[in-house]
Amino acid sequence: MSPATIVDRLVADFAARFGGAPEVVVRSPGRVNLIGDHTDYNDGLALAMAIERAVWVAARRRDDRVVHAESTSEPNPVRFGLDDLDRSRRGWGAYLEGVSHVLRDGLVGWDGLVTADLPIGAGLSSSAALELATARVFAELGGLGWDPRAMAEACRRAENEWVGMQSGILDQFSSALAEAGTAMLIDFADRSVRHVPLPEGVAVLVLDTSTRRGLVDSAYNARRAECRSAAEALGVESLREADPDQLGSLPMPERARARHVLTENEAVRGVVAAFEADDLAAAGRWFATSHRSLRHDYEVSTEALDVMVAAAEAAGCFGARLTGAGFGGSVVALAPANRAGAVLERAVAAFGEATDLPGTGFVAEPAGGTSVVVP
Ligand code: GLA
Numbered sequence: 001m002s003p004a005t006i007v008d009r010l011v012a013d014f015a016a017r018f019g020g021a022p023e024v025v026v027r028s029p030g031r032v033n034l035i036g037d038h039t040d041y042n043d044g045l046a047l048a049m050a051i052e053r054a055v056w057v058a059a060r061r062r063d064d065r066v067v068h069a070e071s072t073s074e075p076n077p078v079r080f081g082l083d084d085l086d087r088s089r090r091g092w093g094a095y096l097e098g099v100s101h102v103l104r105d106g107l108v109g110w111d112g113l114v115t116a117d118l119p120i121g122a123g124l125s126s127s128a129a130l131e132l133a134t135a136r137v138f139a140e141l142g143g144l145g146w147d148p149r150a151m152a153e154a155c156r157r158a159e160n161e162w163v164g165m166q167s168g169i170l171d172q173f174s175s176a177l178a179e180a181g182t183a184m185l186i187d188f189a190d191r192s193v194r195h196v197p198l199p200e201g202v203a204v205l206v207l208d209t210s211t212r213r214g215l216v217d218s219a220y221n222a223r224r225a226e227c228r229s230a231a232e233a234l235g236v237e238s239l240r241e242a243d244p245d246q247l248g249s250l251p252m253p254e255r256a257r258a259r260h261v262l263t264e265n266e267a268v269r270g271v272v273a274a275f276e277a278d279d280l281a282a283a284g285r286w287f288a289t290s291h292r293s294l295r296h297d298y299e300v301s302t303e304a305l306d307v308m309v310a311a312a313e314a315a316g317c318f319g320a321r322l323t324g325a326g327f328g329g330s331v332v333a334l335a336p337a338n339r340a341g342a343v344l345e346r347a348v349a350a351f352g353e354a355t356d357l358p359g360t361g362f363v364a365e366p367a368g369g370t371s372v373v374v375p
Helices: 003-018 093-103 126-142 148-163 170-177 220-234 244-249 254-276 280-297 303-314 337-355
Strands: 024-035 045-061 066-071 078-081 110-116 183-187 192-196 202-208 319-322 330-336 360-364 371-374
Touching: 003 024, 003 045, 003 110, 003 371, 024 126, 024 170, 024 202, 024 254, 024 280, 024 330, 045 126, 045 170, 045 254, 045 360, 066 093, 078 093, 093 126, 093 148, 110 126, 126 148, 126 170, 126 371, 148 170, 170 183, 192 254, 202 303, 202 337, 220 244, 220 254, 244 254, 254 280, 280 303, 280 319, 280 330, 303 319, 303 330, 303 337, 330 337, 337 360
Parallel strands: 066 110
Antiparallel strands: 024 045, 024 371, 045 110, 045 183, 066 078, 183 192, 202 330, 202 360, 319 330
């Protein structure tokens, strides 16, 4: 379904549920991280892009301080008072309450309807998209103004302080700061962003293994703690600054975790240089290096992800790697633009034969960041 059709349906569905039109419809995109995973909380580098697939919220102000949100895909509505936030509530409402908690001032209550064409838990940042969309609704209805960096930081705090996932800022930055038509090189040490266009002959494939694992329950927070203890043992602020010659002094698994961060930062630089030189074969080799490092040193891959990577490579991609936190979810692959559809089909079919899992995929285009689509 096209974004315009999604918005038309959302507005009609809002009218059917709440009567009358929404005051505002906002959209916040998912993202695919091209390269640079588990680097954000180590002051490293990533090359990410927002994608057309997104979360949309249609909303209208209420005259009390209650948020009542329904979803086109979840059976139970979310309802809470802005003066009565409850940290023990879980599920998708926790993201809305977490954002209310961090924004705090100038909030107004609203009725809202949420829809998404972004698969949940697939490594495409559905949580950050929902957080930023919620923040944008509050900003529009409460007249808070929209500073995308400040809002990304606030939503990251919602994730850390409220939801309990000790994530870095990759997802929120990607969703909030993206510009259509270009990927973004993020340096997490100084928070700078440089837009990096994709070479003409390349298509970005997102290949979803259909396997899922809850991030909070996963080893994500444990990985983050291992990185912190490795940095402390090396006497550096962050693993970005670690000297590769010193890693031998670290015990395992800290040594391998630190090695991943160094390898991955180098791979990000390598892909950016390869894109700028239009050398897709070199970019693909960096993808392979990254996946090996995530698999063996960072230990966040799974059999399904490894099979999908191999299937993408065999189908004719320049390179493929798991994307996002890992432990399930999706693979990102670089394919020749003129054969993208056929390569995608071949990879998904080979994955299905090897695993009996219903893999899916799509070609991702670099999309713009969180925005107001109506009015
Ligand atoms: C998740 C987190 C991000 C980042 C990635 C891995 O998406 O939310 O902050 O750490 O994993 O790169």
